[in-house]
Amino acid sequence: MAGYRLEKGGLVGRNETVNFTFNGRPYVGFKGDTLASALVANGVSVFGRSFKYHRSRGLFSRGAADPNTLMQIGIGAQTSPNIPATQVPVTDGLVANSINAWPSVEFDIGEINDVFKRVLIAGFYYKSLMWPKWGLFEPIIRRAAGMGKVPKEPDSASYEIGNLQCDVLVIGAGLAGLHAAQAAAGAGADVIIMESDTVAGGTSLWSIGANANEDVREQVKRLVNEVHSSPNIRMLCSTTVVSYHDDNYLVAIDRNCDVVAVDERLIHARAGSVVVAQGAVERPFIFENNDRPGVIAADAFSELIRRYGVAFGKKIVIFTNGGRADDAIAAAHEAGIEIVAIVDSSDGAGSDARNDNRLMGHVIKRAMGRKRVRGVEVVPTDGQGSIKLACDTVVVAAGASAQLQLFTQSGGKLSYDEDSASFLPVSSMQNVRVCGASNGTNTPTSAVSDGRWAGLDAAASVGFGDKPSVPDLTRALEKPLWFVHQSSSKTSFVDMQGDVTVSDLALSLRENFRSIEHIKRYTTLGMGVEQGKISGLAAIGVISELSGKSPGDVGTLKHRPPYSPVSLGALSAGQKRGALLAPIKKLPAHKWHEKHGAVFEDHGWMRPTYYSMSGETMHGAAAREAVAVRKNVGLFDGTPLGKFEIKGPDAAKFLNYIYAGRMDTLKVGRIRYGLMLNENGSLFDDGVVVCLSKDHFLINASSGHADAVYDWLEAWHQLEWPLDLVIQDCTAEWAVATVAGPKAREVLAALNPGFDVSAESFPHMSYRAGHISGVPARVQRVSFSGEICYEINVSADYGEWIMHHVQEAGKLFGLVPYGIEALEILRAEKGYIHVDTDTDSNTQPKDIGFPYPSKTKESDFIGRRSLMRPASHSPNRQQLVGIATADPDTVLEVGAHIVTGNPAQSIGFITSSYMSPNLGCSIALALMNGGKAATGASVDVWSLGKTVSGTVCDPVFFDKERGLLNG
Amino acid sequence: MLKIDCPWCGSRNEDEFSNGGESHLVRPEPPTSVTEDEWANYLFYPTNTKGPSKETWFHKYGCRQWFNVTRNTATHEILNVYRIGENPPEENS
Ligand SMILES: [Zn+2]
Secondary structure (H helix, E strand, O other), X not given: OOOEEOOOOOOOEEEEEEEEEEOOEEEEEEEOOEHHXXXXXXXXXXXXXXXXXXXXXXXXXXXXXXXXXXXXXOOHHHOEEEEEHHHOEOOOOEEEEEOOOOEOOOOEHHHHHHHOOOOOOOOXXXXXXXXXXXXXXXXXXXHHHOOOOOOOOOOOOOEEEEEEEEXXXXXXXXXXXXXXXXXXXXXXOOEEEEOOOOOOOHHHHXXXXXXXXXXXXXXXXXXXXXXXXXXXXXXXXXXXXXXXXXXXXXXXXXXXXOOOOOOEEEEEEEEEEEEEXXXXXEOOOOOEOOOOOOEEEHHXXXXXXXXXXXXXXXXXXXXXXXXXXXXXXXXXXXXXXXXXXXXXXXXXXXXXXXXXXXXXXXXXXXXXXXXXXXXXXXXXXXXXXOEXXXXXXXXXXXXXXXXXXXXXXXXXXXXXXXXXXXXXXXXXXOOEEEOHHHHOEOOHHHHHHHHHHHHHHHHHHOOOOOOXXXXXXXXXXXXXXXXXXXXXXXXXXXXXOOOEEHHHHHHHHHOOOOOHHXXXXXXXXXXXXXXXXXXXXXXXXXXXXXXXXXXXXXXXXXXXXXXXXXXXXXXXXXXXXXXXXXXXXEOOOHHHHHHOOEEEEEOOEEEEEEEOOOOOOHHHHHHHHHHHHHHOOEEEEOOOOEEEEEEOOOHHXXXXXXXXXXXXXXXOOEEEEEEEEOOOOOEEEEEEEEEEEOOEEEEEEOHHHHHHHHHHHHHHHHHOOOOOOEEEEOHHHEEEEEEEOOXXXXXXXXXXXXXXXXXXXXXXXXXXXXXXXXXXEEEXXXXXXXXXXXXXXXXXXXXXXXXXXXXXXXXXXXXXXXXXXXXXXXXXXXXXXXXXXXXXXXXXXXHHOOOOOOOOOOOOOOOHHHHOOHHHHOOOOEEEEEEEEOOOOOOOOOOOEEEEOOOOEEXXXXXEEEEEOOOOEEEEEEEEEOOHHHOOOEEEEEEOOEEEEXXXXXXXOOOOOOOOOOO | OOEEEEOXXXXXXXXXXXXXXXXXXXXXXXXHHOOHHHHHXXXXXOOOOOOEEEEEXXXXXXXXXXXXXXXXXXXXXXXEXXXXXXXXXXXXX
């Protein structure tokens, strides 16, 4: 037998029905139901299948803590996986499906895993799924263990982001939290209270506590109204705090966004002080088959009756530890549910004599039934014999798990309290306090005084009112029963969501895992969506008994964000997706490039990779462009090049510190190539330095490093050498048209820049300022292609104009635009490096052919001392070499290893590799151990099982004599 | 998300800043007379303090100024903030 709707009772709107489907079948619920309560009311017992063994699972807990009712909500683009049915309000048209159940929850092929339980033990993944066999298992495991489905279409939901600030942030609008908010507001603080449930009031809405004299249900309703109408309290329901960061910075997801017509709102909140009042949930009793549908926590059972007007079953057995189940017993009586027996694990000493059918000193050894509990086997804690009882429901009240995940995220420390058998907050790292059931209180009176204290203390800590005195609190006295020893440990579940059993924990201890954090990872304990909310303390208790340590010595698990699942869409709130994910930087001449068929790639800037003529592949186009540059002339957009001006009396001195080479001897109008090193002596960036005037320099940084170089210059100037100079980033202020090729000079001359462009008066590595059609232009004669090359800098406003203008001037000379890919071929033909592509974090200047420091440089520079280390002089360092393949048509893979010996050892790797259209053969650059001395040697190059033979050669493949460059 | 008081801009969120490691580090020079040990100490042996640690921070997405922060590395509490070239506040007197 399963659950049903009671004739009366509950807080649901019985006049307002809602229609929804679950696993394709239509159901009817009431407004105010959760998906879980509505399904139980409709007689549904099996909500889904477990992760590893695919065992049938039903409702166990409530709110964010329930481990068993994960749902796939919605269809198509709007679908979201892994949401507990206990957290989903039913709405008209809601579509819900079980996860982990194929082909259906009733008949699941994966249940075969249940039979193979013995092999799917703790550490199974670590022991079995190792390379090279992993490839064999992966597809099967992924399909069987997959949790939910991700939508294939783009998310059509809308999200927004909000920032909130307050003096006091209260997490949880139960009795304690509401009193905390009211007290803090009363002291004058600006208060926000966040509640993950759809309504405020917490468990006091439906629980009457241990003592009927303290029925606070009416009181809490009044309190909710007062808090709602308080001018300096903002109450946000359906708002879950998911993470707690430094300096009281909290992130929450607001799902009650009707007002602003978005689906979810991501909230970033900064609070002066925080009050955690998240309450507690019942943890499971751990016995054989304690995971079967029909076994339910006492608090979830009471909430179903009093909040939703739903009975979970008809004949129940209650399994309790002393008086913990009294609220559930009262609720069962109200609902007219038959209590077959109350199995009480305590010996009854010291407690009131109870006039009910109670089996003192007994425990449930096992539950019977597969898809629904059919009965239980009860045994005395000491002694022989067993009783079998028929029932459809087992209500368990093992003990409370205080919800302290967010408190521990904040850095708060817990300590084990023997009397209440629970972990309580002892010290906090931030301005935060914990109150109510999270703080272990067990009566409304205690929750109220604790809440008021926390609110006043929080307010006082940020300057509102006086510090209150600490109240006396009562806490439950517990003698915990961590697990039932008479049960088979193999099906006694500690973590139902991760399918972790007592025997898994025992195995990990036998295999000498000691730290709870290691046991967690080995067994996957608490690693699911449930995140240890109910399994955490249960597991610590089990480990404590198995290892003979006190729970305090076992220690607690560090909780990590998020507290409960967050949709990826919410994290992209603020429209940070699609085209708006990151700002797109377009070149000033973007339209010109488009017009000429540019195919763009995002390199921080959208840059032309190549210019496509009809039907060309990238390789075809790049080869055509690279040949045209060497034959005639090409035009390249070099705008993204980093450009920094250094000006001041000490500018040259500063640059001498920054670069490994000498910059103080650079003459006005001349340019010098330089290497920037880090303090390890390794290459950080390369580029040219232009001397504009005696105290004014322009330096170029690699396009991809421009931002890092700018920070680097500032750091060394401000922190180490506060010399008399200023640094200005002018990267985006200049557009650069790069003209390269044997006919580049003719093109520049045709542009009539207003200075002599002849080789004699404008040689390689020099600079001239002029005007092109009246537009001021800075022209640098430098080259990254090995050809005569001019970088024409004009104001970015003229970026498109200059490309057009140069193209017009170049028409007579066969000028073609060329992209990044052609540039890469050209520079590789010349053996010119890209720092970080052809170098790694160990590469020093000498390794690429620059034997710094030069004899004449006296000044220190960044990394200089490191170049003097013995290791920097080792002949076996990885050095830049060229690799010529035996077969000129074979292009090596970048990343392929140069190997030697048997078994093969890697002695280097390919860093750049192209088919050279100008040389008609494959060319490659590589870093190789002792590469310089190995020139001429034959080597094997290995990649993905394929070996190619080649010869080590000079990295300069083209125009070794540099005749073209200086022409 | 730390709240950092830039000495030039005031209180700002951590994501505007970047951390530059320990401050008041003395760079040994001239290189020709720096021993291997001195250089290794400077490069590879930060004090890595658990507790109050003096660090440099850079207001990258703000004023682009570097400054000093005393931060408890165990709790992330920021104890004080002062400009480059200044002594830590408690040593000022
Ligand atoms: Zn600033």
